[in-house]
Amino acid sequence: MKSNLLxxxxxxxxxxxxxxxxxxxxxxxxxxALSLNKEPWHAALMPYGNLPEALKARRxxxxxxxxxxxTWKFNWVKRPEGRPVDFYKPEYDVSKWKSISVPSxxxxxxxxxxxxxxxxxxxxxxxxxxxxxPPKDWNAYDERNPVGSYRRNFDLPATWNGxxxxxxxxxxxxxxxxxxxxxKVGFNANSRxxxxxxxxxxxxxxxxxxxVEVYRYCxxxxxxxxxxxxxxxxxxxxxxxxxxxVHIRDFKVVTDLDANYRNATVAVNAKIRNYTNKTxxxxxxxVQLFDKAGKxxxxxxxxxxxxxxxxxxxxxxTASIPVANPLKWTAETPNLYTAVLSxxxxxxxxxxxxxxxxxxxxxxxGRLFKVNGVPIKLKGANRHENWPDTGHYVSEARMxxxxxxxxxxxxxxxxxxHYTNDPRWYELCDEYGLxxxxxxxVECHGYYGTLDxxxxxxxxxxxxxxxxxxxxxxxxxxxxxxxxxxxxxxSNLRAAxxxxxxxxxxxxxxxxxxxxxxxxxxxxxxxxxxxFESLESIGQSTTLTKPMYMCEYAHAMFNSMGSLGDYNDIIxxxxxxLGGAIxxxxxxxxxxxxxxxxxxxxxxxxxxxxxxxxxxxxxGVVFSNRSPxxxxxxxxxxxxxxGFTPANLAANEIRIKNKFAFTNLEGxxxxxxxTEDGTIVQKGALPxxxxxxxxxxxxxxxxxxxxxxPGARYFLNVSVTLPQATTWANAGYEIARQQIELPVAKxxxxxxxxxxxxxxxxxxxxxxxxxGAGFSFVFNGDSGTLAQMTQGGVNVLLxxxxxxxxxxxARHQIxxxxxxxxxxxxxxxxxxxxxxxxxxxxxxxxxxxxASTVExxxxxxxxxxxxxxxxxxxxxxxxxxxxxxPHGPDLILARVGVRxxxxxxxxxxxxLARGPMENYSDRKRGSDIGLYSSTVAQxxxxxxxxxxxx
Numbered sequence: 001m002k003s004n005l006l007x008x009x010x011x012x013x014x015x016x017x018x019x020x021x022x023x024x025x026x027x028x029x030x031x032x033a034l035s036l037n038k039e040p041w042h043a044a045l046m047p048y049g050n051l052p053e054a055l056k057a058r059r060x061x062x063x064x065x066x067x068x069x070x071t072w073k074f075n076w077v078k079r080p081e082g083r084p085v086d087f088y089k090p091e092y093d094v095s096k097w098k099s100i101s102v103p104s105x106x107x108x109x110x111x112x113x114x115x116x117x118x119x120x121x122x123x124x125x126x127x128x129x130x131x132x133x134p135p136k137d138w139n140a141y142d143e144r145n146p147v148g149s150y151r152r153n154f155d156l157p158a159t160w161n162g163x164x165x166x167x168x169x170x171x172x173x174x175x176x177x178x179x180x181x182x183x184k185v186g187f188n189a190n191s192r193x194x195x196x197x198x199x200x201x202x203x204x205x206x207x208x209x210x211x212v213e214v215y216r217y218c219x220x221x222x223x224x225x226x227x228x229x230x231x232x233x234x235x236x237x238x239x240x241x242x243x244x245x246v247h248i249r250d251f252k253v254v255t256d257l258d259a260n261y262r263n264a265t266v267a268v269n270a271k272i273r274n275y276t277n278k279t280x281x282x283x284x285x286x287v288q289l290f291d292k293a294g295k296x297x298x299x300x301x302x303x304x305x306x307x308x309x310x311x312x313x314x315x316x317x318t319a320s321i322p323v324a325n326p327l328k329w330t331a332e333t334p335n336l337y338t339a340v341l342s343x344x345x346x347x348x349x350x351x352x353x354x355x356x357x358x359x360x361x362x363x364x365x366g367r368l369f370k371v372n373g374v375p376i377k378l379k380g381a382n383r384h385e386n387w388p389d390t391g392h393y394v395s396e397a398r399m400x401x402x403x404x405x406x407x408x409x410x411x412x413x414x415x416x417x418h419y420t421n422d423p424r425w426y427e428l429c430d431e432y433g434l435x436x437x438x439x440x441x442v443e444c445h446g447y448y449g450t451l452d453x454x455x456x457x458x459x460x461x462x463x464x465x466x467x468x469x470x471x472x473x474x475x476x477x478x479x480x481x482x483x484x485x486x487x488x489x490x491s492n493l494r495a496a497x498x499x500x501x502x503x504x505x506x507x508x509x510x511x512x513x514x515x516x517x518x519x520x521x522x523x524x525x526x527x528x529x530x531x532f533e534s535l536e537s538i539g540q541s542t543t544l545t546k547p548m549y550m551c552e553y554a555h556a557m558f559n560s561m562g563s564l565g566d567y568n569d570i571i572x573x574x575x576x577x578l579g580g581a582i583x584x585x586x587x588x589x590x591x592x593x594x595x596x597x598x599x600x601x602x603x604x605x606x607x608x609x610x611x612x613x614x615x616x617x618x619x620g621v622v623f624s625n626r627s628p629x630x631x632x633x634x635x636x637x638x639x640x641x642x643g644f645t646p647a648n649l650a651a652n653e654i655r656i657k658n659k660f661a662f663t664n665l666e667g668x669x670x671x672x673x674x675t676e677d678g679t680i681v682q683k684g685a686l687p688x689x690x691x692x693x694x695x696x697x698x699x700x701x702x703x704x705x706x707x708x709x710p711g712a713r714y715f716l717n718v719s720v721t722l723p724q725a726t727t728w729a730n731a732g733y734e735i736a737r738q739q740i741e742l743p744v745a746k747x748x749x750x751x752x753x754x755x756x757x758x759x760x761x762x763x764x765x766x767x768x769x770x771x772g773a774g775f776s777f778v779f780n781g782d783s784g785t786l787a788q789m790t791q792g793g794v795n796v797l798l799x800x801x802x803x804x805x806x807x808x809x810a811r812h813q814i815x816x817x818x819x820x821x822x823x824x825x826x827x828x829x830x831x832x833x834x835x836x837x838x839x840x841x842x843x844x845x846x847x848x849x850x851a852s853t854v855e856x857x858x859x860x861x862x863x864x865x866x867x868x869x870x871x872x873x874x875x876x877x878x879x880x881x882x883x884x885x886p887h888g889p890d891l892i893l894a895r896v897g898v899r900x901x902x903x904x905x906x907x908x909x910x911x912l913a914r915g916p917m918e919n920y921s922d923r924k925r926g927s928d929i930g931l932y933s934s935t936v937a938q939x940x941x942x943x944x945x946x947x948x949x950x
Contacts, residue, residue, distance in 0.1 A: 022081045024131060027187055028145075028175060031128040031219040031456045034463050037186030039166070039196035041470035042250035042271075044423040047243045047351050054340050054354040055294045060239070068154060068167070068210070068238040074100035075149040076111040080131075080215065083147040088179035088211035094151045102150070102238060105173070105231035105391035107607075110594065112146045112216070113139045114391075115230040116604035118613040119445035119486070122230050123217050127447060128456065130217035138610050143216075148233055150212040156203050160242040164275050165199045167210075170423060171236030173392070175218035179211040189220040192419040192441035193467040199240075200275070223460060225445045226418045226485070228384050228392075229590055229617070235392045236422055244350045246280050248341055249273040249314065251353065253474045254506060257361040261373040262325050264359050266300070270317045270341060274309040282308050283345045285317040289357065290338045297323060297337065306343075328372050329358025329476045331412045332662045334433030336476075356430050358476025364508055364523055367576035369547040371479065374693070376661045377571065378435055378579030379639045380413025381406070381621060382552060385421060386588045388601060388624040399425050403432045405626050406585070407728040410639035410735065415551060415581040418443050418485035420468045429477035432727050436477045437510060437551070437581070440468035440496070442484025452513070453490030461487075465496040469503050480524065482510045482551070489513035497521055512551050517544060524578065528552035532566060539574030550580030557619035558943050559812050561631045562922030565638045572659070582635070588617045589624035589944055601944050615945045623942075630917040630941060633926030637737065642668075643696075644718050644738035652703045654718065654740065656689065657696035666690040668735070669723040672701055674742070677712045678912050678931025686718070711748030715929060716740045739928040756874030758845045768840040770848045775876045784835040784852035785868065786900075791876070801901030805856060805866040805884065807831070809894045809948040822891040827858030846874040861888040907936050917941070918950050 027033035048054040049063035059065060073094040077083050086092050100109055107114040115122040123145070124134035134140045156165065169176070173191035177184065180202035188195040202208075216232045251270040258264070268287045274280050282305055289300035302319045309315050327335035336356045343351040363370040370376070383402065385394045394402075399422070406414065414434050416425075419441035429436055441464050444451040451457045465483055472478060481504065483496050489511070497509050498521070508523025516525035516538070525546045530538070530553065538548050554564045561582070571577045589601040601624060604612035618624075621631045642665065643657040658665050670686025684702060691697055706714055720736040722729055729735075757773045766781035778788035786802035788795045808828045811820040823829070837853040850870045857863045867883040884896055910933045918941055919927035941949040 022083050022085045024080050024145075025177070025187075027189065028080075028215055028218045029129050029131065031222070032459050033187075033219070034190065034460060035186065035188045035195065037197060038188050039198060040250070041193070041467045042196075043252065043355070043474050044194065044427075044471060045248070045251065045353050045355070046241060047247070047353055049352075051340065051352065054352045055290055055338055057338055057354045057356055060237075062241070064160075064242040066154070066157070066240040068152065068240055069102055071099045071152075072102050072234075073097040073151040074106070074111075076106060077147050077149075078112070078142060079144045080147050083213065084149055087149045087151060088184075088209075088213070089182045090209040097151070100150070100233075102234045103171075103236050103393045104233060105235050105393065106148050106233040107231050108389075108391045108590065111148070112143055112232070113609050114590065114602075114607050115139070115609040116228075116588075116602075116606075116612050116614075116617045117225075117230060118227045118616045119225060120611065120613075121221070121225060121446050122609070122611065123221070125222075125446055127222050127451065127454075128219040130219065130221060139608075146216045146232065148214040148216075150214065150234060152210055153207050154210060154240060155207055156205060157242075158205065161205065163242045163244055164247060165203050166196050166241050166243060167199055168194050168196050168239045168241065169212075169234065169236070170194045170238070171392075172212070172214055172234050173232050174214075174216060174221050174224065176212050176214045176234075179209075181209050189218045190441060190464060190467060191220070191224060192421075193464070193471055194236075194423055198275070220460065222444055222447065222451060222457070223442050223464065223484075223487075224419075225447075226384075226443045227445075227616070228386065228588060231391045244343070245276045246272065246274050246283070246309065246343065246345075246350065248343060248351055248353050250470070251341060251355070251474075253339055253355055253357055255357065255359045255361065255476075257328075257359065257372065261328070261361070264323045264326050266321045266323060266339065266357060268319045268321075268339065268341065270319075271314050272306060272309065272317055272343065273314040274311060277311045279308055279310050281345070282306060283343055283350070285319070286342050286344065287319045287321060288340050288342075289321060289323060290340065292336060294338075297326075299324070323359070326359045328662075329360040329430075330371060330376075330662045331433040331435045331477070332660055334358065334431060334477075336430060355474050356427065356476075357474075358430060360476050362479055362507055364547065367545065367547050369508075369524065369578045372662075374661050375575055376435070376578075377659075378413040378437075378549065378581070379568070379571075380411040380415070380435070380579075381582040381585040381635075382415045382417035383585040384417060384588055385425075386586065386590070386624070388589050388591050391590055394422065396424055396428070399428050400432075401626060402585070403428055403434065404728045405622065406434065407432065408733065409621070409632060409636045410641060411635070412639075413437070413579065413581060414585070415439060415482065417581075417584065420471065423471065426472050426475040426477060430475050434477055435479050436475070437480040437482050437549075438468060438472055438475075438478040439482035440465040440484045442493075442496070443486050444488075445486045448486060449488040449490070452488035452492050454492070458492040458495055461492040462496045462499050465500050466503065469500055473504060479507060480510050480549075481507055483522075484511065485551075487513060489515065494521060510549065510551065516546075516548065520546070524549050526551050528583075529555065532563075532570065535567070535570050535577070536574075539570060539577045541576070544576070547578040548576055549578040552583040553580045554582045555619060556582055556584065556621055556631050557616070558945060559630075559918070559941065559947055559949055560619075561621070561634065562920060564634055564923070565925045566922075568638050582621060584620055586620035586622050586626060587624040587629075587944065588620070603944055618944050624944075628917075630919060630923070633917060634919075634923050635926070637926035640736040642720050642736035644736075644740065646740050647698055649716075649740070649743055652701045653698050654701065654716070655696055656691065656699050658691045658693055660693045662693055664690060664692055665720075667723065668720050670718065670720045672703075672719070673717045674703060674706065675715050675717060675930070676709065678929070681706075686720075706742065706744045708744045708746045710746045712745065713929070714742040714744050716742055717928065737928070751873060751875070751877070753844065753846050753873060756846045759848050759872060759874050761840055761842055761848055763840070766838075768850065770850075770872045772872070772874055772876055777872055777878070779838075779840065779850045779852075779870070781838040781852075782835060783833070784838055784854045786870070796903050796906060798901040798903060803868075803880070803898040803900045804833070805831070805854065805864065806897055806899040807864070807893050807895060810946060811894070812947050816894075819892040819894075822889075823894050825860050826862035826889065826891055827860070828862075828894060831856040831858050831864070843871070848872045858888075862891070863887045909934055909936065909939075
């Protein structure tokens with residue numbers, strides 16, 4: 001007892017000492033401490049060692065770049081007071097630490113808890129503090145603010161001696177400090193914008209020690225309340241790079257087209273900085289333009305003198321180059337040139353920097369949004385950076401996969417929801433061709449209407465918008481700047497919008513919370529989830545003055561995204577409607593593989609995290625791994641840029657419309673078929689169609705006269721494919737398709753009952769057996785329905801598997817939440833059946849009929865009467881008439897139908913219907929009627945949350 005009494009004070013003293021050694025750094029809870037010693041925001045750039053490198057324009061491949069991705073030593077603690085405060089010192093032994101791969105999210109490596117939240121914070125909201133005590137059932141009660149400590153060594157190339165050494169962190173969530181060789185370099189608290197630090201004062205020849213301390217939460221976390229998994233760590237690339245002492249620190253490239261959108265000028269503004277401690281002599285600055293093949297564009301070069309630059313100072317250098325009729329950049333025609341910027345000192349070239357250039361010009365012409373003088377439409381989706389096995393780290397290969405799958409779905413647009421994406425993403429969109437709404441890393445959804453006007457957060461909101469513009473400003477794919485998402489439209493966002501407009505007048509601004517109309521300072525109007533009538537009214541309005549854009553619409557959660565076609569019919573009808581972005585592109589699932597014996601795709605709560613927002617994470621057009629959901633063919637069909645409609649089908653005429661803005665249809669290949677109940681009976685090639693953008697024409701097809709079979713349905717199917725491979729699809733890929741029913745059908749033949757074989761009725765207790773040639777049907781009077789269906793001696797029904805009234809289905813999320821409680825209250829899942837009548841009659845020698853009435857009783861006064869009339873014919877066919885009459889309280893029924901339970905050996909099926917994936921009355925445009933084969937298992941759509949499907 002005595003020793004225990006002595007031990008307790010010692011433990012308390014030890015804990016106090018550890019806490020005293022590791023106080024929370026003041027920047028972590030200071031909303032105005034955005035960074036320390038970080039380089040000013042600038043365009044994504046890289047010095048190159050020679051002209052071939054510069055023309056390649058791959059920053060990661062520069063001879064002056066070294067990737068620091070790979071294996072780092074790593075330590076993780078639940079709370080800041082437990083972190084190893086001296087770990088940054090080179091002599092600190094980290095040899096026993098575990099290793100972690102960079103880039104990655106540490107939660108996906110087994111450290112700490114991933115959270116999914118749509119909105120709201122996973123720490124206690126007490127702005128600007130992040131260390132306040134949350135409820136005890138929250139994970140953050142224990143994991144108050146986890147800290148990851150990263151260490152690695154790197155060698156400084158000898159060829160970099162006498163130059164500046166920089167390091168770039170493309171993304172670190174959420175705040176981090178950096179040390180080199182035991183010296184503190186700086187701090188940053190913006191997880192989604194690339195942060196640069198000048199390491200020159202801290203590095204030495206040979207081996208160097210790099211230490212990074214990452215905090216899960218900081219004051220900046222209040223601006224990162226996006227609908228996504230909340231993950232941490234160094235999750236994007238880390239690059240060490242070298243620049244000369246006099247360095248092109250930043251540059252801006254702007255293309256300007258003449259009044260005819262033919263000839264152009266390239267204006268380049270460069271900021272040249274002298275990093276030395278003495279004045280440097282005058283030098284020259286040049287800009288030269290090269291085409292796609294790497295050949296110099298004739299006459300597209302300029303050179304002029306840069307005056308002497310004082311120590312530590314920066315000067316602007318501006319150049320303008322005329323270019324005769326360059327190829328233009330659009331999302332349809334992503335033609336790129338390369339601008340090479342160089343500094344020369346005497347005869348020596350001291351620096352080469354390059355950037356892809358796309359010639360395009362944006363104009364808001366009243367309510368029209370024009371690019372290169374042509375009105376455009378945006379048809380796309382919101383995209384988060386997420387992959388199920390790597391979380392928020394998305395490799396270049398997977399970015400390309402996303403772009404290809406997007407473009408194959410006829411999407412021409414992405415909104416970078418809701419933050420600045422990886423710098424490489426914008427370069428790839430320039431290359432492959434997508435229109436981007438580039439959104440800043442600003443969302444304070446949990447404090448909507450509060451932090452958007454709180455003075456202490458103005459600096460942060462404005463700075464994040466400036467960062468979004470400055471780092472990506474040279475991408476032609478960006479056509480709209482977005483201030484952020486779901487913060488409220490207060491003064492801080494208005495200040496950010498004004499700052500962005502001042503930085504870049506060549507692109508309009510967007511922010512949904514500003515609303516539409518006269519109080520909206522942004523360049524375009526915007527709403528989310530606008531109803532049909534409201535959208536139509538906006539399209540027709542004579543008082544609104546700006547283009548209208550739906551930043552989110554057609555919410556694609558699980559089995560949903562209905563009425564996409566109806567939305568786009570309205571968008572196509574009104575020039576003032578710019579278009580929209582589906583919420584959202586992909587399900588944001590991540591694998592929970594912490595138990596190797598039970599790995600699963602997790603949604604909110606899948607890691608036991610509290611709080612969480614459950615299933616709301618899964619709302620994509622595609623699954624988390626980018627395999628198609630049934631939504632995908634609907635998007636592809638609705639968004640297709642070639643339209644086909646009936647004209648005079650009796651004369652085999654259809655109308656074709658070119659919905660592209662910049663592409664003539666003459667470059668595509670077309671074909672047609674006629675199907676009879678899903679089987680091709682005629683086919684042919686479409687003639688070459690020379691049709692300008694926005695135009696339509698009649699097309700007469702050489703369809704031969706159809707001798708229709710009674711009961712058969714005939715469809716004309718028109719298809720357009722790529723004649724040759726593109727960057728995003730192979731030759732032969734279908735980009736447009738339409739199915740049109742031909743008016744040639746004949747009524748189905750009437751069964752010749754007299755010619756069929758006889759049937760007999762045998763009674764045994766409550767059963768009535770109807771026997772025919774090779775078949776028998778047993779009807780049970782106690783259930784009022786079929787008990788056995790036997791052909792060739794094999795009964796295909798399971799016991800008690802005959803057709804019964806079925807009013808229940810697994811509910812959708814979230815669509816049926818409003819209705820599902822009433823299903824349970826009415827007892828739809830457990831209706832009690834009582835047969836009130838059962839009558840078996842021989843109608844004729846070849847026909848028997850069974851009529852029954854079943855009363856089903858639920859709960860709370862709900863009941864339903866089901867009357868069934870089953871007619872059995874001598875050929876073994878049955879026709880069944882059902883009459884269903886609910887009684888009692890009004891409710892929206894889950895479904896109305898009958899269900900049979902068949903022997904599981906009947907696992908294959910063939911059907912003539914819409915397919916091949918599941919479809920519904922409001923999501924069927926991409927599902928043509930055809931003859932499809934499948935298995936029962938293949939009919940299931942594997943939604944992460946089980947629900948009605950198939």
